[in-house]
Amino acid sequence: MIHSAWLIPVLPLLSFLIVILFLRNKPKLGSLVANCFSLITFILATLVLVGRLQGDSLLREWNWLEVGSTTITLGFEINALNSLMLFIVSFVSFLVNVYSLEYMEGDDRKSIFFAYLGLFTFAMLALVISPNLLQTYIFWELVGLGSFLLIGFYFYKDSARAAAKKAFIMTRIGDVGLLIGILLLFTQVGSFEYDEIFAAVRNGELIGSVITASAILIFIGAVGKSGQFPLHTWLPDAMEGPTPVSALIHAATMVAAGVYLVAATYPLFEVSQIALTTVAVVGCFTAIFAASIGLFQKDIKRVLAYSTVSQLGFMMLALGTSGYVAGVFHLTTHAFFKALLFLAAGSVIHAVHTQDIEEMGGLNKRMKITSLVFLIGTLAISGFPLFSGFFSKEEILISAWTSGNEIMFFIALFTAFLTSLYMFRVYFLVFTGETSEASSHAKESGSAILVPMLILAVFAVFSGFINTHWFGTYLSDFLLEDAQITVKETHAPTWILYAATIVSLAGIFTSYLLFGKNKTKFGESSFSKSPVYSIVYNKYYIDEIYDAIVVKPTRLFAAGLKFIEWFCVGGIMKTISGCIQFVGWIGSRLQSGKIQTYGTIAVFIFALFILVYGVTNGGLLK
């Protein structure tokens, strides 16, 4: 099975082509076809993961281009990391496909939605099995395209269009960094292959500054895609897309691509302390920064979006502090519980038709299952003991502590407290207490929505057990089998486990006091008038700052260029086209339709030739 792993991305591509070309106007059939393809893809990906668990890694390549002495190859690679990613991506993608059957019901463009999902899944799956940076970059951009199309799916809304554009442009800024990094490596190593680049690093063929520079440039790409500070602003806006899209792209897969990229090129980062520190600092700062914004947001999806940014920061922090396994582990568990939270939020929005959590309340009576799974997701993300997030977050804390950077450790610990605080704020405001007006007509969603959530809930609870210090570090053993990195033996102090537990419980308890018991609504409290609140609520005015220092000056510059174009370029163009039209006008004047004119002109030109010949050659006039 593992030998035909290339089929996995091809199937969603087929699904995309079939649906967009032939089933555009048949929503029922189109969505069914997409679901079938998605199921087969998932089964294949599971088989590949199982095959990899039992067997070895695999690398297949074919020559694509030969330029001089350089050969550029195309191929696919199955190793521990990407077989795990294949599973996660195809699994979440399949569940989101099922979920969307009901969620997108009644939309005119349902088929197109499913086609786009196929396109995105294709790009994402192809991205994770790429064996070289060039191929990675190609699919990296295609993933961005899929995201762009899906965020802008409701293109008739201005805000959706703006969000799609913003997501595309902000991630492009990171992509430029990535591209420069790839080209830098290519000029130094002469190859795009991961294996050859890593071999060059191992053999000391690259000087330290090149490694550092290329690692940081690659990380800039990851910052864009994974919504890290300062390129994070697109991710909350991307919530304009349909909610299943947020679950798939902006929680489980594409935003994790940045983390995946850093993990996939980890041998580069590993040898550069500067690069590692950069990753850790950016991750750590993003984690607390986004958590603080999430605390005050009123839109349920935006809270989840900021929590995603914050959790991705956690993963980066782990990678930056040599916690390769911790980062990938949290990526895995986060994919499950965050997809779950988004789907549950979607179920709520589907029922109450608002996204403002302060308008909701008491939904646990009306939407029992949604309420239950949301609680599970919240417990998991808060790191409640024995839930999946508990184990992965603990790994990150251990990795931060053992790297010796205590400040980052305490920031991470405090962020963990904030996480359970703001996540339970959502839970308490939405599901407990009095039934609000908006919630009073809510009905539980149908089975196509509930079943995927229940499946994800099981994973959100139990996926942590794949890597614990009590039962066995299966994931860690699996990943380190063929990761070309050096493993440091670490001895984690046990108190970190207790600290993490206490912090998580403290967050939940504080949250209960503030929002469970007293139903504090920031929007209505006197706190909303304080400057601190307005700064954080307005996301530290980052968007406004970008607008003032980047967008406005660029527009001014563009206006200047437009002026130049209008007068200089336009003037020249007008002159040229005027000349051509003049020739055309003369030509069509001469074309009078009178045969005498035609003959006269022909003979006249002919006579002119003869005259010129006679004068220049002289022979006739002698």
Place this chain on the structure above:
Amino acid sequence: MDLQTLLSFHWDTMMPEFIILISATVLSLIDLFIGRSFSRKFFGWASFIAVVAALVSLISLSDHGVTTILNNSYVFDSFSIVFKAILLIGTALVILMAISDKFENIEEVKSEYFYLLMTGLLGAMFMSSSGDLITLFIGLELLSISSYILVAIRKENSKSNEAAMKYIINGSIASAILLFGLSYIYGLTGSTDLAAVQQIVSTLSGTELSGLLGLSFLFIIVGFTFKIAAAPFHMWAPDVYQGASTPVAAFLSVVSKSAGFIIIIRVLLNIYAGAYSPDGQLPLLINMQNYIFTISAITIILGNAVALMQTNIKRMFAYSSVAHAGYILVPLAAVSPLLFENIWFYLLAYTVTNIGAFAVIQYVVSDENNENIEAFRGLYKRKRSMAIALLFFLISLAGIPGTVGFIAKLQIIASALANNPINITIVVIMILGTLVSYFYYFRVIAEMFFKGDRLELQPPKNEIPFNLIVVIGVCVAATIVLGLMPNLALDNFYKLFS
């Protein structure tokens, strides 16, 4: 000449010509003797089969060595094979188009339509095989006279009659000029055999007669510009294309034009290759380069600029065809060593794209009963396959990568520049002309794809006839395949010339 000598010639090399001649004769006899009420529908397919058979026999002859018949009056060589192939392909496609051609009031196609196309083809084939001024001129006139009648074939239509009249008068002037030039050649050399003429001409350099040689060159080249629709004899083209029925316009723009180029190459390279300029310093062809250059430049500029102003699609294509004649003259003006293959490939490319475009035009114009560019409005929404096919033809004519038109233009430009950097002037004119051509080609594309309110558009009244589907399918396939793999055609070309 006794029977023995007569039988000793390799008459088998004339097989393709015999097939055309016999079928044209037989078809005209059948037409004479069968009753009026008898359907003549099969004429089209019969003549199509005849042309395809001629093509097959031509291919089977491709291993045959060089042969001459009757004192060089008929030459069978690689040159004649490759160019006859283009003529036969072009005519076969035009006949297919003509099968479904309908005129006002007359339901059925006239039978002489088909055998006149075949006699025209026969003339063109003789031109490409002629090694003697007499056969050359007879071939030329056979093609011309057939064309005159073809233009006039819609005799109820006053436009058609007017066009034929203009065509004849212009053609006669051109023929007169050409014949005058040929008479100089005969006068100077006393022979009509091209090989003998070449021998004698090369001894003339430095003598006082060599001035007349250049003069004859001017007469001949200007006379030939009529057939290829280049300046100064280009002005008939728009009126005649507009007046003639669409398949005839396609025949004139492709087969007749190709024949013109074939004869230009034959005559110029055979007669003047060994000649020198009056002062004996330069080869005559180099000395006369500037005249071809001027003709080419005027043709490109005028063709493209005036095409911009057209609103009638057939007139627009007439000017576009004028512009293309200008492009094909560039290798001659550049005296490029790759002149043969450049011109051959360009003619091949032009044949498949232009006939394809005319086939789409034929369908749309007769369906809409409107020859203006507006007839194409919203075609993409009305008849998607037609719009996409025409899109390919137009971008190939415009010379956009991925199509055969691009390769053809690229080859001309590359070899012109490689031969002598001084050719940059004509290359720049050619590129600028191409740029201007984007405007009128893309205007049609914009009309098809971006204009027209979905609600107001009417679906086409008629289905696409089977024969047009074949023509358009073949042309689209050739446009794309040869655009991606030009070596499919060029390899065969080189094989014959190696």
